[in-house]
Amino acid sequence: MNGLLVILSSPSGGGKTTVIQRLLKTNEFDFKYSISATTRQPRPGEIDGIDYFFLSEHQFREKIDRNDFIEWERVHDYYYGTPRDQIESWLNEDKVVLLDIDVQGGLRIRQEYAENSVTIFIAPPSVDELIRRLRNRKTDSHGEIEKRLRRVPLEMERGKQFDHVIVNNDLEVTIAEVIRVINLHQL
Numbered sequence: 001m002n003g004l005l006v007i008l009s010s011p012s013g014g015g016k017t018t019v020i021q022r023l024l025k026t027n028e029f030d031f032k033y034s035i036s037a038t039t040r041q042p043r044p045g046e047i048d049g050i051d052y053f054f055l056s057e058h059q060f061r062e063k064i065d066r067n068d069f070i071e072w073e074r075v076h077d078y079y080y081g082t083p084r085d086q087i088e089s090w091l092n093e094d095k096v097v098l099l100d101i102d103v104q105g106g107l108r109i110r111q112e113y114a115e116n117s118v119t120i121f122i123a124p125p126s127v128d129e130l131i132r133r134l135r136n137r138k139t140d141s142h143g144e145i146e147k148r149l150r151r152v153p154l155e156m157e158r159g160k161q162f163d164h165v166i167v168n169n170d171l172e173v174t175i176a177e178v179i180r181v182i183n184l185h186q187l
Contacts, residue, residue, distance in 0.1 A: 003091035005113055006182055007099045007106040007162075010122035011155040012076075012148040013133040015168040019122060020098050022175050029096040029182065034087055036101065037063065040078035053083070070112060071105040076147050082109065091116055096182060103158040110163075118185045120178060121159035125169045127152060 010016040024031055037053040039060050048054045055063070060079045064072055072081030080102060090097045091113075099109070103121070110117045124130040130152065134145050159165060164181050168174045 003093065003095045003097060003116060004182070004185055005087070005091070005097050005099060005109060005117035006178075006185075007101055007109055007117055007119045008122060008178070009101055009103045009106045009119070009155070009159065009162065010168070011124065011130060011152045013130045013137070014122045014124045015133070015171070015174065016100050016122045018171065019168070019174055019178060020100050022171070023098060023178065026175075026179070028179050029186070030094075032086075032090045032095045032097045034082055034090075034097055034099045036099075037069070037081045037083060038078055039080075040076075055079075071101075071108045073102050073105045075102050076144070076151070080105070096186070103155050103162075107158065107161060118164070118181060119162040120181055121162040121165045122174065123156070123159060123165055123167045125167055 008016045008020060020033065024033055035049065035051070035053060037055050037060060039055055039057045042048065042051070042054055046052065057079065060081065063069060063081065068084055069081035070084045070087055072079060082099060082101060082105065087097060099106070101109070106119050110119050124133070131149065134148060166174055166177045
């Protein structure tokens with residue numbers, strides 16, 4: 001396997017999904033995007049098989065039992081997992097695979113794929129900015145936002161264990177920095 005797993009994590013609202021969407025529009029690398037599986041309900045505009053693979057809890061647990069995920073986690077009362085088969089296929093094809101993943105899952109993947117991965121933590125400029133972003137995206141209830149905010153201290157602490165931490169103050173600068181990091185690991 002000679003491909004590269006680029007594991008991007010951040011607290012909810014940190015900007016990792018936006019960064020990935022922008023990276024996929026560049027011609028910098030032959031990027032592939034790993035679509036995660038989840039048991040949460042789709043948000044408005046999300047499409048099964050494009051944004052996530054939306055599964056029932058029963059379906060998800062069956063995949064756990066078959067070892068179909070390279071990692072899985074229960075976060076914010078829902079299961080999230082990274083399907084194994086496509087990741088390993090892309091690594092064998094020397095692709096640069098982007099993963100939008102929880103910090104704990106990211107650290108587990110780095111452990112299993114140490115020679116083929118780089119972890120990048122996208123940090124918010126401040127907790128106040130993070131709260132503003134979560135509220136402005138209008139995809140979660142007040143209770144859901146509060147649940148996500150309770151997890152921020154854990155995510156910020158685990159983010160320190162990542163290979164690179166990039167503060168997402170300016171989206172263009174953040175994207176350029178992520179591309180620079182990928183170039184470092186592609187050599």
